[in-house]
Amino acid sequence: MKWLVATVAETIPETASAVTIRLDVPDWPGHSAGQHVDLRLTAEDGYQAQRSYSIASPPGSAQLELTVVRIEDGEVSPYLAGDLDVGDQIELRGPIGGYFVWVGSDDRPVLLAGGGSGVVPLMAMLRHHAATGSGAAMHLVYSARTAADVLYQDELAKLADDPHRAVTITLTRQGDTGWAGRRGRVDADLLADAGWPPTVGPHCYVCGPDTFVEGVANVLVAMGHDQRNVKTERFGPTGG
Amino acid sequence: MTTTPFDGNASAGDLADVFAFDVTVARTTCALCGDTRPLAELHAYIRAPGSVLRCATCGHVQVRLVRAEHRAWLDLTGVSVLQLPVASA
Amino acid sequence: MGIVNRGFKGRHRQAGAGLIPPGQYLVDDFPVLTAGPTQFTPLEEWDFTIVDESGTQAARWTWDQFRTLPAEDITVDIHCVTKWSKLGTHWRGVSVDTLIGNIETSAEYVVAVCDGGYTTNLPLADLLDGQAWVAFGYGGEELESEHGGPARLLVPHLYFWKSAKWVRGLQLRTEDEPGFWESVGYHNYGDPWREQRYWGD
Numbered sequence: 001m002k003w004l005v006a007t008v009a010e011t012i013p014e015t016a017s018a019v020t021i022r023l024d025v026p027d028w029p030g031h032s033a034g035q036h037v038d039l040r041l042t043a044e045d046g047y048q049a050q051r052s053y054s055i056a057s058p059p060g061s062a063q064l065e066l067t068v069v070r071i072e073d074g075e076v077s078p079y080l081a082g083d084l085d086v087g088d089q090i091e092l093r094g095p096i097g098g099y100f101v102w103v104g105s106d107d108r109p110v111l112l113a114g115g116g117s118g119v120v121p122l123m124a125m126l127r128h129h130a131a132t133g134s135g136a137a138m139h140l141v142y143s144a145r146t147a148a149d150v151l152y153q154d155e156l157a158k159l160a161d162d163p164h165r166a167v168t169i170t171l172t173r174q175g176d177t178g179w180a181g182r183r184g185r186v187d188a189d190l191l192a193d194a195g196w197p198p199t200v201g202p203h204c205y206v207c208g209p210d211t212f213v214e215g216v217a218n219v220l221v222a223m224g225h226d227q228r229n230v231k232t233e234r235f236g237p238t239g240g
Numbered sequence: 241m242t243t244t245p246f247d248g249n250a251s252a253g254d255l256a257d258v259f260a261f262d263v264t265v266a267r268t269t270c271a272l273c274g275d276t277r278p279l280a281e282l283h284a285y286i287r288a289p290g291s292v293l294r295c296a297t298c299g300h301v302q303v304r305l306v307r308a309e310h311r312a313w314l315d316l317t318g319v320s321v322l323q324l325p326v327a328s329a
Numbered sequence: 330m331g332i333v334n335r336g337f338k339g340r341h342r343q344a345g346a347g348l349i350p351p352g353q354y355l356v357d358d359f360p361v362l363t364a365g366p367t368q369f370t371p372l373e374e375w376d377f378t379i380v381d382e383s384g385t386q387a388a389r390w391t392w393d394q395f396r397t398l399p400a401e402d403i404t405v406d407i408h409c410v411t412k413w414s415k416l417g418t419h420w421r422g423v424s425v426d427t428l429i430g431n432i433e434t435s436a437e438y439v440v441a442v443c444d445g446g447y448t449t450n451l452p453l454a455d456l457l458d459g460q461a462w463v464a465f466g467y468g469g470e471e472l473e474s475e476h477g478g479p480a481r482l483l484v485p486h487l488y489f490w491k492s493a494k495w496v497r498g499l500q501l502r503t504e505d506e507p508g509f510w511e512s513v514g515y516h517n518y519g520d521p522w523r524e525q526r527y528w529g530d
Contacts, residue, residue: 038253041334043337079334079338090332210245234246234250236246287363288362289410289515294365301364308514
């Protein structure tokens with residue numbers, strides 16, 4: 001898979017520790033919602049580091065968007081989320097992965113479960129759902145540590161204002177006395193409330209840190225969802 | 241079974257240089273326990289001298305990939321059957 | 330090499346000044362690389378065995394017995410095939426000379442076996458004469474699980490994949506048998522000073 005050269009068109013702060021990077025990528029072949037790219041950074045002495053990032057923008061958008069959460073002591077994310085300027089070039093390859101993808105070719109309901117930065121590929125799916133006017137029911141369950149960590153909060157509220165889409169955000173850390181929304185981990189009760197019975201055969205996409213993914217996927221299968229309907233993507237160590 | 245930070249999705253970029261098809265939707269049958277599932281769900285160890293994909297059920301090493309500058313080595317002896325997507329005949 | 334990312338530094342490292350093998354750089358941290366899940370063997374279940382070329386167990390120590398063996402403090406440089414090196418790392422361990430002791434053998438090769446299934450192979454001669462240890466201490470502390478504790482092989486004159494984590498024994502062999510990485514592209518011997526990283530190097 002060839003490495004392409006992308007140019008940073010814009011950087012948009014999302015939270016105190018997360019930035020969305022908009023990239024111009026000549027010869028971009030297009031992508032599906034849920035896919036990712038590999039980024040490669042090269043230092044002046046030739047040292048290279050490579051990481052995978054989910055594409056946040058839906059298929060068909062003019063620019064490629066990635067949302068990077070800065071990890072304390074991370075090797076790559078502090079550079080991407082802090083030092084990149086408009087006009088900088090960066091190597092990337094992709095789109096990668098046809099497994100963790102929602103194309104919307106059927107009307108089956110879709111349950112999305114994201115932990116921390118795992119919400120990024122699910123955001124691409126939500127944006128694709130909105131852009132195509134899909135009639136499938138779609139519900140995002142998004143677990144974040146604190147209100148300050150929630151990505152895309154305003155846009156999620158707008159997207160949820162639609163008969164076919166719903167968003168439930170749950171915070172897992174104590175504090176945030178101003179938060180009127182849900183608290184606690186994503187558990188069987190929340191998944192049953194937000195999702196659909198296994199007999200309906202909904203698509204389920206689970207993304208985030210490994211413990212989140214393992215936990216939620218196991219719960220969905222224990223609830224009776226066919227394992228083949230539960231797609232998972234683990235992100236390496238994250239701040240989410 | 242301990243959990244791991246990465247899965248087969250994270251190895252897909254490296255494996256794309258080796259296979260002509262999308263490996264994430266390929267399904268592997270573990271040579272040790274017979275578990276069959278998409279390669280994307282295998283447990284991946286990518287912070288290593290090479291990439292190692294292990295069975296999500298029993299931990300058996302299914303895939304090993306080592307890349308040098310102009311050569312790569314691939315060991316699939318931990319996979320007894322690989323189901324891959326092909327264009328319709 | 331195409332694009333250079335201005336301002337990207339990556340993990341803290343510096344070029345060595347003739348102190349390190351070709352193609353390496355020095356790091357401040359101690360990277361953790363692994364081919365599988367971290368192993369957590371309870372000490373009461375741990376033992377270390379040496380099996381000779383006839384398949385006979387020639388020696389065995391429980392953890393308590395192992396810790397009564399004479400141990401040394403060693404300071405060595407280590408070099409990973411993924412290009413990082415650390416100078417002057419401090420370890421505490423039992424010399425493999427002590428472990429092999431008076432075992433009679435005509436074996437020329439060794440396979441180190443580990444919890445989790447990892448293996449690596451070496452010539453027996455490279456484990457003797459003060460070149461190798463089974464190390465249980467690093468930096469003045471007990472060796473952490475993610476760095477191979479309770480004990481790992483330490484063979485600093487070869488690339489660090491030969492310093493097998495979670496080591497549980499040595500098998501003496503008359504025939505060489507490539508280990509986990511040696512069987513899938515990594516060099517059978519692995520001398521960092523001759524940059525023997527891959528097959529054919």
